[in-house]
Structure formats: C-alpha cells, structure tokens
Amino acid sequence: MTDTNDSTDSVGDADSGQEEADGTASDGGADSPLDDVLLDDIEDGDADEASQGLFDDLLSGQPIFENKEVLRPSYTPRKLPHREEQINSMATILVSALRGDTPSNILIYGKTGTGKTASAKFVSDELERTSQKYEVPCEVEYINCEVTDTQYRVLAQLANKFIDKNEAAIEADLDRLRSLRERGRTNADALAETEYDSVEAVEDRIEALEADLDSFEDVPMTGWPTDRVYNSFFDAVDYRERVVVIMLDEIDKLVEKSGDDTLYNLSRMNNELENSRVSIMGISNDLKFTDFLDPRVKSSLGEEEIVFPPYDANQLRDILDHRAEVSFKGDALSDDVIPLCAAFAAQEHGDARRALDLLRTAGELAERDQTDEVEEDHVRQAQEKIELDRVVEVVRTLPQQSKLVLFAIILLEKQGVHNINTGEVYNIYKRLCQEIDADVLTQRRVTDLISELDMLGIVNAVVVSKGRYGRTKEISLSVPVEETEAVLLSDSRLGDIEDVQPFVQARFDN
Ligand SMILES: Nc1ncnc2c1ncn2[C@@H]1O[C@H](COP(=O)(O)OP(=O)(O)OP(=O)(O)O)[C@@H](O)[C@H]1O
Numbered sequence: 001m002t003d004t005n006d007s008t009d010s011v012g013d014a015d016s017g018q019e020e021a022d023g024t025a026s027d028g029g030a031d032s033p034l035d036d037v038l039l040d041d042i043e044d045g046d047a048d049e050a051s052q053g054l055f056d057d058l059l060s061g062q063p064i065f066e067n068k069e070v071l072r073p074s075y076t077p078r079k080l081p082h083r084e085e086q087i088n089s090m091a092t093i094l095v096s097a098l099r100g101d102t103p104s105n106i107l108i109y110g111k112t113g114t115g116k117t118a119s120a121k122f123v124s125d126e127l128e129r130t131s132q133k134y135e136v137p138c139e140v141e142y143i144n145c146e147v148t149d150t151q152y153r154v155l156a157q158l159a160n161k162f163i164d165k166n167e168a169a170i171e172a173d174l175d176r177l178r179s180l181r182e183r184g185r186t187n188a189d190a191l192a193e194t195e196y197d198s199v200e201a202v203e204d205r206i207e208a209l210e211a212d213l214d215s216f217e218d219v220p221m222t223g224w225p226t227d228r229v230y231n232s233f234f235d236a237v238d239y240r241e242r243v244v245v246i247m248l249d250e251i252d253k254l255v256e257k258s259g260d261d262t263l264y265n266l267s268r269m270n271n272e273l274e275n276s277r278v279s280i281m282g283i284s285n286d287l288k289f290t291d292f293l294d295p296r297v298k299s300s301l302g303e304e305e306i307v308f309p310p311y312d313a314n315q316l317r318d319i320l321d322h323r324a325e326v327s328f329k330g331d332a333l334s335d336d337v338i339p340l341c342a343a344f345a346a347q348e349h350g351d352a353r354r355a356l357d358l359l360r361t362a363g364e365l366a367e368r369d370q371t372d373e374v375e376e377d378h379v380r381q382a383q384e385k386i387e388l389d390r391v392v393e394v395v396r397t398l399p400q401q402s403k404l405v406l407f408a409i410i411l412l413e414k415q416g417v418h419n420i421n422t423g424e425v426y427n428i429y430k431r432l433c434q435e436i437d438a439d440v441l442t443q444r445r446v447t448d449l450i451s452e453l454d455m456l457g458i459v460n461a462v463v464v465s466k467g468r469y470g471r472t473k474e475i476s477l478s479v480p481v482e483e484t485e486a487v488l489l490s491d492s493r494l495g496d497i498e499d500v501q502p503f504v505q506a507r508f509d510n
C-alpha cells in the first residue's frame with residue numbers, strides 16, 4: 001500500500017503539468033468517478049514506468065541481430081549457394097511447361113537439410129513468374145505431404161485450389177464481358193475485333209460462365225467418396241488449358257501413411273486430360289521409399305532423378321556467410337563462430353538446417369549474456385542445447401509402451417543401480433503398467449523396445465557375456481536423467497505414477 005502511495009506521489013511530482021490539466025477537469029466534475037479516472041491514469045503512468053524498467057535494457061541495445069527472421073527455417077533465401085547444378089537441372093526439365101509441353105516427372109532425393117525444399121520453392125517461384133511474364137498458362141502447386149498425408153486430403157486440397165483459380169479467372173472474364181455487353185448495347189462497333197458478333201453472343205457467353213461458376217462445389221475436408229474428390233480435382237484442372245506442376249514434398253510420408261494410390265492416380269491423369277497436362281515433382285529424404293511403389297508408379301515418377309548431396313564444411317560456411325551478412329549486426333560474430341557452426345553441422349551429415357539453427361541459437365545465447373559479440377563458446381552451448389531439445393522431442397513422441405520402459409530404466413538409474421539388466425527393467429515396467437492399467441508386453445517385446453531406445457540414442461545397451469550364465473544386456477541412460485524424467489512425467493498418464501517411487505525403493509530393500 002505504501003508503495004503505491006509513494007509511486008503515485010513521485011509520478012505526480014515528475015508529471016506535474018499532466019496533473020494540473022487533469023485537476024482542472026476534475027474541478028468541473030462532480031466528485032468520485034473522476035477521482036477514479038485520475039487515479040487510474042496515474043497508476044497507468046506508474047505501470048508504464050515499471051515496464052520501461054523491465055524491458056528497457058533488453059530493448060535499447062540490440063547488438064547482435066539485425067534481422068533474426070533470416071535465420072529461421074520458414075525464410076526462403078533468394079540465393080542458394082552450391083545448389084546451382086540442381087536448380088539448373090530442375091529448370092531444364094521444367095522449361096517444357098513454358099513451351100506448353102508436359103515436363104517429365106522428377107524425383108528429388110537427398111538427406112535432411114540439403115536444400116531440397118528451398119531449391120524447389122525457388123524454382124517454382126521463378127517458373128510462375130516467368131509464366132506470368134510471357135502469359136503462358138503454367139501453374140505450380142506445392143503440397144507438404146507431412147501435413148497433407150492422405151489421398152483424400154491431397155486431392156481435396158488440389159481440387160479446392162484449382163476451383164479457386166477457376167473462379168477467379170471466371171470472375172475476371174465476367175467483368176470484361178459485362179462491360180463489353182454494355183458498350184455493345186450503345187455502340188455496335190464495340191464488338192468489332194472481338195470473337196463475338198452480337199450482343200446476344202456476349203450474353204450467351206456470360207450465362208454459360210455464370211452457370212459454370214454455380215456448378216463449382218468446394219470439396220469438404222472429409223466425407224466424400226474418394227473418386228468423387230478425384231473427379232472434382234480432374235474437372236477443375238481440365239477446365240482450362242494449362243500445364244500444372246504438382247510438387248509433393250516429403251512424398252515418402254504420403255506413401256508410408258496411405259500407400260501409392262494417389263501417385264498412381266496422378267501419374268495416369270495425362271491419358272485422360274483434354275485441355276491440361278499434369279507433371280509431378282516428388283521430394284524425399286528417404287532414399288528407399290520407392291521400393292514400396294507399384295513398378296508402374298515407380299518408373300513414371302522417376303523419369304528424371306536429381307540428387308542433393310550433403311554439404312561439406314566449406315559449403316556450409318559459404319551458406320552461413322551469406323545468411324549472416326543480413327541477419328547479424330556488422331561485427332557481432334567473432335571469427336571462429338561460422339567455421340565452428342559449419343564444422344558441427346558437417347558432422348551431422350552436412351545439414352544446413354542444423355548449421356543455421358546453431359548460428360541462430362548461438363546468437364540468442366550471446367544476446368541473453370548481454371554481450372555484443374557471439375563467441376565460440378556460445379556455439380558450443382548452442383550445440384548442447386539443440387542436442388537436448390532433440391532428446392526432449394524424441395522422448396515426448398515415443399509410444400506409451402516405450403515411455404514406460406524408459407521410465408523403468410530412469411527409476412533404476414535414480415536408485416543408483418549400475419549395469420541395469422533387462423530382467424530388472426522388466427520387473428519395474430510390469431508394475432508401472434499395472435499402476436496405469438496399460439497392457440503388459442512380454443519380456444521379449446520389452447527387449448526389442450530397449451533396442452529401439454538404443455537406436456534412438458536414448459539408452460546405451462551392450463550385450464555382455466556372463467560366462468556359463470549366458471548373456472545379458474547391460475543398460476544405461478545416454479541422456480540427462482532429470483530432463484528426460486520431466487518429459488515423461490508431462491505425459492498425462494505417466495504423470496499419475498509419480499508416487500511409485502517408494503514402491504520401487506521397497507523392491508530393492510527386499
Ligand atoms: N544452399 C543453401 N543456401 C542457403 N540456405 C540453404 C541452402 N541449403 C539449405 N538452406 C537452408 O537450410 C534449411 C534447410 O533446407 P531445406 O528445408 O531446403 O532442406 P531439405 O533438403 O528440404 O530438408 P528435409 O529433407 O529435412 O526437408 C533452410 O532454412 C534453407 O533455407
């Protein structure tokens with residue numbers, strides 16, 4: 001209370017001009033309501049001062065970043081060093097679309113972070129821009145199959161996009177025709193040099209277009225039979241003459257989730273389309289996914305293949321140099337920062353995304369330290385932080401049974417048990433399952449789950465020989481206990497079994 005009084009006073013003093021003005025107003029009014037307003041005003045002023053104190057330091061100096069957005073994954077760079085060859089290959093194939101021919105289908109491969117999506121988007125922007133410039137009807141549709149992962153959704157999304165485009169084109173035509181009709185009515189010459197020889201002909205065309213417009217029906221996101229969705233898409237594409245390039249990014253996710261029917265249907269469309277042509281560009285970081293395709297789909301889709309090799313440390317350095325120029329303040333980076341980010345990311349199979357993440361995170365850590373220079377040590381801390389974030393994400397998305405197995409291992413580690421064996425894990429795992437009414441898997445299955453956790457780098461399981469007692473696995477945790485446990489307990493069902501601790505303890509006392 002005294003605090004409020006004090007600060008009200010000080011604001012009043014500092015801002016006496018303001019107070020006088022308010023005071024005059026308050027003289028004119030009755031009494032308390034205006035006093036309230038006055039008090040509110042002063043308290044607001046007080047709050048303003050407090051927030052200035054809170055954010056001032058952080059805001060005033062921004063010594064590190066010029067434009068952080070440039071380092072985010074969502075940013076599409078206008079320049080892609082070391083991808084000229086791949087970009088030219090794509091362009092050489094797709095240029096047919098600008099000549100009105102059907103480009104070959106293309107399959108793009110490469111490990112994660114090798115610039116596939118960025119290059120494909122760059123080429124697609126250029127293609128559309130050029131098609132507008134020369135007024136050739138060519139359209140590119142980009143679909144991320146990680147998000148749009150069923151045949152229904154892919155076809156529905158495509159259908160609705162082309163329905164929208166058709167509607168927009170018809171509206172534009174109608175505007176033009178309606179004004180032509182008006183001019184034609186007052187002056188017959190207006191129709192000269194048009195394809196219409198009478199106002200009635202214009203009228204007929206207008207009516208036909210209006211009927212078309214009425215006939216379009218957006219595809220709902222669920223509920224129709226798939227062949228109806230396909231027909232909608234087919235009709236929408238074929239409504240006008242054009243070449244359509246469909247980019248299916250993360251195409252392996254679509255095949256994994258819902259088979260190759262979509263690709264089969266899309267790759268056969270050209271046999272039946274009358275006005276338009278469709279070409280497919282598939283992008284994948286899983287080199288093996290074509291093994292699961294119908295041979296006809298596989299050969300059609302892979303007419304042309306373009307490989308994106310991993311970047312080496314020098315190439316990553318160039319990429320980072322380019323991006324850093326725009327994203328960081330003049331001399332915010334000490335000399336060894338970019339080479340170190342590049343070296344770390346080169347070890348991660350040449351992943352440019354990782355390199356950019358490292359650079360951005362290092363900058364953020366320096367910002368938090370309130371220094372004006374990013375240093376080598378910030379990069380090392382960033383590497384640790386990103387690694388921990390990765391672990392958290394992997395653990396968070398584990399299936400429940402794996403989470404239970406991992407939780408059992410964590411409980412044992414926390415009891416100080418060394419060289420944990422499968423039997424010990426299994427005993428605790430069973431009790432945890434009972435605790436939350438989950439199915440109890442066989443010990444054999446649990447052994448498999450432990451191997452999976454090993455492959456994910458979460459635990460380390462080595463097979464050791466116990467001489468004549470046979471062989472067993474010795475298991476230890478490869479990730480930080482506290483953080484991992486916290487992630488597990490944030491799962492609503494596992495969160496309930498926190499009190500199992502004493503019971504685990506009791507088992508060891510026995
Ligand atoms: N040659 C390059 N120049 C500049 N930035 C690049 C380059 N290659 C990749 N990047 C950047 O690296 C990040 C990852 O690239 P991109 O998303 O294209 O990878 P990807 O090959 O599609 O990976 P994934 O298989 O995981 O989808 C993006 O932020 C992208 O802008």
Ligand SMILES: [Mg+2]
Binds near residue numbers: 249
């Ligand atoms: Mg990608």
